[in-house]
Amino acid sequence: MSEDLRGYIFSRVAGDMEAIETALADNLTPYFDKVREIAGHILFTGGKRVRPLLMVLCARLCRYDGSDDKRVSVMFEYLHTATLLHDDIVDGAAMRRGSPAAHVVWDPASAVLVGDFLLARSASIAVDTGRIALMKILADILEDMSQGEIHQLARKGNVNLSEAEYRTIILHKTAVLMEGACRSGAILAGASDAHARALADYGRNLGMAFQMIDDLLDYTADTQVLGKAVGADLREGKFTLPLIHALGRADAGDAETIKRIMGNPDVTDAAFETLKRLLETYDGIGYTRRCAEAHIQEARSALDMFEPSETRTLLEKLADYTILRRT
Amino acid sequence: MSEDLRGYIFSRVAGDMEAIETALADNLTPYFDKVREIAGHILFTGGKRVRPLLMVLCARLCRYDGSDDKRVSVMFEYLHTATLLHDDIVDGAAMRRGSPAAHVVWDPASAVLVGDFLLARSASIAVDTGRIALMKILADILEDMSQGEIHQLARKGNVNLSEAEYRTIILHKTAVLMEGACRSGAILAGASDAHARALADYGRNLGMAFQMIDDLLDYTADTQVLGKAVGADLREGKFTLPLIHALGRADAGDAETIKRIMGNPDVTDAAFETLKRLLETYDGIGYTRRCAEAHIQEARSALDMFEPSETRTLLEKLADYTILRRT
Secondary structure: OHHHHHHHHHHHHHHHHHHHHHHHHHOOOOOOHHHHHHHHHHHOOOOOOHHHHHHHHHHHHOOOOOOOHHHHHHHHHHHHHHHHHHHHHHHOOOEEOOEEOHHHHOOHHHHHHHHHHHHHHHHHHHHHOOOHHHHHHHHHHHHHHHHHHHHHHHOOOOOOOOHHHHHHHHHHHHHHHHHHHHHHHHHHOOOOHHHHHHHHHHHHHHHHHHHHHHHHHHHHOOHHHHOOOOOHHHHOOOOOHHHHHHHHHOOHHHHHHHHHHHOOOOOOHHHHHHHHHHHHHOOHHHHHHHHHHHHHHHHHHHHHHOOOOHHHHHHHHHHHHHHHOOO | OHHHHHHHHHHHHHHHHHHHHHHHHHOOOOOOHHHHHHHHHHHOOOOOOHHHHHHHHHHHHOOOOOOOHHHHHHHHHHHHHHHHHHHHHHHOOOEEOOEEOHHHHOOHHHHHHHHHHHHHHHHHHHHHHOOHHHHHHHHHHHHHHHHHHHHHHHOOOOOOOOHHHHHHHHHHHHHHHHHHHHHHHHHHOOOOHHHHHHHHHHHHHHHHHHHHHHHHHHHHOOHHHHOOOOOHHHHOOOOOHHHHHHHHHOOHHHHHHHHHHHOOOOOOHHHHHHHHHHHHHOOHHHHHHHHHHHHHHHHHHHHHHOOOOHHHHHHHHHHHHHHHOOO
């Protein structure tokens, strides 16, 4: 099912994806070798280009008929990549997309600076459109994301993190970027405010579901398939919805066990398996999946105001895929 | 002389400085406590506000009569502070302005993220003006600065760094920001392109001189007065003009001595004194000062197209102070 859906989507966006890849590489061509090398390491190792693709598809849904969409859309991949470079330093993550992280291959200093460079590229692309609304979206996203990450960092290892606080964190660190990419597509197409708002709703809900599934996969996936270590969030003291929900429902004894495992950064494989069993017992996994599904339902509903079209179907299927994916 | 000049300047800009301080604090008020705390640590410990002040004075020189200048000018202090936060991580610098650096008080992760947050604030202020030219200046500065820092990092410890390469590095890492602040003042005032270009020339030359004197002070100043360790550049493998020039003129034996000291990150006080003597012998100190003076001459000349006024005099004296300062 998941593979069929992936096949359906990819066959229909292959041309767009190719144009996005070209735009990503073109935009780095005039730069200092070292910058291109480091930026290229993370930009061209397995990124799924979800954010540029969202912008391109949303512009198309709003009947955009220009030729700037792919070139502009990469601003969101640059922004995303910049935050990954900075976040990997923040998290001390050794792996990213199945390869060593940039701050490991080079050094944290280069990763910080290349991240800044990519933020600048992103801003330059927005500026070149001459559309203040796109620049505002970019500035707002960066402000939200950095605040979300600082918030998460400040709450690291706190076993009392509430579901509401978790939702605020993932809204800022993940959903606003997808929201912004979708809204930007509408703006580029000169769509009405109502259509821009609907696509922003679509993107935000997609982003919430996307992050919830990411957090779920950190417990249920296979390290090989995922391209990074399973259980990484737990080891880093990042407590996510599966855990928060299970902890809230566990009896005193099991809550004690869960908290003990949460408090140990060197969690053993056996303890991790115990925890996973408890997340199943107390519906942490199922509840997180249902929350993600509810967001996908919201995302699909937001598209209702658009005429049926192949692009609308694609965006719906992209939403469905978000909760079916295994990596 | 230096103290008199400082007194002259400060007495005339006291009101502007106060308004800039207020704008800096106001702009952080609505944020998450942790963000404000970390951003405040570096923003409110001894920054000289040179960049906002340059923008305010350049706007005034172009007969700006609105009330947005101070509010907008802080975008350059936020941008500057963001790059300081990131650079201190890059350099592993323990001190900044006489206090422990943010990445030491908190952690590198927080310093990276608060830097990103301040970049976002800076972009938001530019966006709020509705002037695309200001956003373009910001994006270009960030692109140049990150490239300049990466360039410097890539050449770290390279004893063959040429004067031309050194000039390219300091242009990017320091001068473009002052250039942008001055140009922005002209733009805010709706000045002609010719006036905006003249003020950009003023700012760029001021920035080149400023960095050259900074690099000189790293050899000649007193750690207590400077607020950071003297000789830090040398220990970090950052070779600057006094060294580059002396090395190019030294005889074979002294060149050997200089290179040996350059290659040792744990340079002793005695070796540092030997090096300082060689920099004097081979005119590294004098030459750097003369280069800075030539840039200040250029900066002053750029002001010639403006009518004489108190503001023009202030900008001239600010330029003079740049090469007389001892910290």
